[in-house]
Amino acid sequence: MDPVIVAGAGPVGLTLALALARRDVPVIVLDEAEAFADSDELRSPRTAVLGPDTVALVERLGYEGIRRDGASWxxxxxxxxxxxxxxxxxxxxxxxxxxxxxxLERGLREALLACGSVRIVAGVRVDAFEQDGPGVTVHTRGAHDTWWRGSFLVGCDGPRSTVRKLAGVRFPGRTAVDRHAVAVIRAELPEPGVALLHRDPPGAPAGQEVTGRPLPDGLWRLDWLLPPQGRLLTSDALVERLRSTLTAWCGSVVPYELVGSADYPVHQRLARRWRRGRVFLAGDAAHLMGALGAQSVEEGLRDAENLSWKLSLAWHDGASRILLNSYEAERRGAVGARLRATDQALPLLRANSAWQTVRHAVLSGSARGQAELLTDSHLGRGSVAASAVYGRSPLALPAPRSGGGKSGPSPLVAGCDTPPGGVVTDVPVTALDGTVGRLRDRLGRGLIVVLVAPGTGVWDSRHWLTAGLMPRLASAVAALPTRAELVVTETYPGATAHSVLLVRPDGRLVTAMVGCRPAELYSYADLARGGPPVPVGSDGEEPGADDGDEGGHGGGPGGAAGTRVSGHTR
Structure with a gap:
């Protein structure tokens, strides 16, 4: 098959390309930038906050120095x-x-350049594409005024995505939901490694909010909440805010070096569609979210993780309509839930009256709830974290019962603290060859079958490999319709002994069962891949499918001659 074409070489595009390359899928990355800056200097205050699961993903893909290059709080x-x-x-x-x-971009790019199946083309811009049954043809202008042939096209080309516009996908939402002034400084501040959100600092107007987030090498990123429709902050006003903040935190203005600054609005937008036939959207091309500390970069990396294993399966073995459509169902649903939670929280947290019940260090229950909501929003916990569960995923529905032709949940589903579609807990596991490690480190290679078997940690693997459920379970795993690995763990939160967990390549739970029932395990594994793949040459999308209010298909599947989309965008 032809390579996967990725438009955009930001963190999301690079992560997607790297994840595909690690699965032996050839990739062409089309980058508008003429060259990549190798300087280690922080030229702009753009940063990203990544959770432990996302950091582990980047490490698995080959950027092993991410913990050295970033600051863990x-x-x-x-x-x-x-x-x-x-x-x-x-x-x-x-x-x-x-x-x-x-x-982050430099580390991902260095890891990507070590992969022989990737080509990065700099100084080009996508301006047209055509789709047909087996693939997509993309035209670029710039350093290479030519056509490129690929199996799929993924637009990771930012908020002004050309791919999204050419595909005719609307990008509705809200403009200037929040506005911030940002400064990166080098200074010695109290409690290095501790991030701080300061509401109503002493001497500041009511409702002012400033966050301080540590970076490596003595750097700090400071963000001030500004009136949404106010004028741009002057350099003098920025210095005044900076000195006032340092005085509130340190008792006086400590020595500092201003490294970079910016004044920017925060928009909340969600693309109507994330897939048009063989064309997909990811990252800022599909969503914008930044109010209340939400991190678009991390959500974009989750897009890349979700899409990469599905495109890899499609490239190597073919994919069903359900598998490819599940990307939009899962990721758009999760991001939409997070945006709704943010929209619901904004009126509460931006109203000064919500904080007026605070007296001295004693909070009423309502005010404490406001503080917890604000903290959870910045840390991705609470109601925002609920969006991390793919609750309506077509790949996490109950598998059909065997016999009778009826469908529904199995009567013998095991208890487990992780819901179907949720991220599994990173427990210690032992592979069949005796290798001991963490479950998180084995993700990305295929399905993982986890047997909960207390006591196995004290025995050599050669003893329990032939005992209990292991022989039958190992045989059942070998017969699954897609690649899978069997591992054993001593315990898993909420699961009883002899529970069997089926985990997707992106660390999402498909189901948990009791004991070894090969037919049921096969059924769930088939569900996890979206069912049997469609014939080669099909794009896996319902012909003519649309969201009902966006006009033409734009780069949707065409007939034998394909569908061509071209034009110039502003």
């Missing part, structure tokens, strides 16, 4: 005036990592 503090109203301490396994975006 030891805690998060939420303060109002001079009183700490909430503190969250992090352990080594649950600490967020804060990294400058240029360092």
């Amino acid at each position: 030891s805690a998060w503090r939420t303060v109002r005036r001079r009183a700490e109203v909430l503190r969250v301490d992090f352990g080594p396994r649950d600490a967020p990592l804060h990294i400058a975006q240029h360092r």
Whole structure:
């Protein structure tokens, strides 16, 4: 088959290309930039906060130095005036990592250049594409005024995505939901490694909000909430805010170096469709989210993780309509839920009156709830974290019962603290060859079947490989319709002994069962791949499918001659 074409070489495009390359899928990355800046200097205050699962994903893909290039936080503090109203301490396994975006891109690009199946084409811009049964043809202008042939096209080309516009996909939402002034400084501040959100600092107008997030090498990113429709902050006004903030935190203006600054609005937008035949959208091309600390970069990397294993399966073995459509169902649903949660929280958290019940360090239940909601929004917890579960995924529905032709949930589904479609807990596991590691480190290679078997940790693997459920379960795993690995764990939260968990390549739980029933395990594994693949040459999307209000298909599947989309975008 032809390579997968990725438009855009930001963090999302690079991660997607790297994830595909690690699965032996050839990739062409089309990058508008003429060259990549190798400088380690922080030229702009663009940064990303990544959770532990996302950091582990990037490490698995080959960027092993991400923890060195970023700063892991030891805690998060939420303060109002001079009183700490909430503190969250992090352990080594649950600490967020804060990294400058240029360092993230450099590390991903270096890992990508080590893959022989990837070609990065700089200085080109997509201006047209055509689709047909077996693939898509993309035209570029710039350094290469030519056509490129690919099996799929993924638009990772940012908020002004040309691919999205050429596909005729609307991008509705809200403009200037929030507005921030940002400064990156080098200074010695109290509690290095502790991020801080300060509401109503002493001497500041009511409702002012400033966050301080540590970076490596003594750098800090400071964000001030500004009136949405106000004038651009002047350099003098920025320095005044900076000095006032440092005084509130340190008691005086400590020595500092201003490295970079910016003034930017935050938009909330969600593309109507994330798939048009063989054309997909990911990252900022599909969604914009940044209010209340939501991180578009991390959500974009989750897009890449979700889409990469599905495109890989389609490229190697073929894919069903359900599998390819599940990308939009899962990721658009999760991002939409997070945007709705943010929209519901904004009126509460931006109203000054919500904080007026705070007196000294004593909070009413309502005010404490506001502080917790604000903290959860910045850390991706609580109601926002609920969007991390793909609750309506077509790949996580109950598998059909065997016999009788009826469908429905199995009567013997095991209890487990992780819901279907949720991210599995990173427990210690042992592979059949005796290798001991973490479940998170084995993701990305195919399905994982996890047997919960207390006591196996004290025995050599050669003893329990031939005992209990293992022989039958190993035989059942070998017969599954797609690649799978069997591992054993001593315990899993909420699961009883002899529970069997089926985990997707992106770490999402398909189901948990009791004991070994090969037919049921096969049924769930077939569900996880969306059913049998369609014949080669089909795009897997319902012909003529649309969302009802966007006009023409734009780059949807055409007949034998294909569908051509071209034009110039602003």
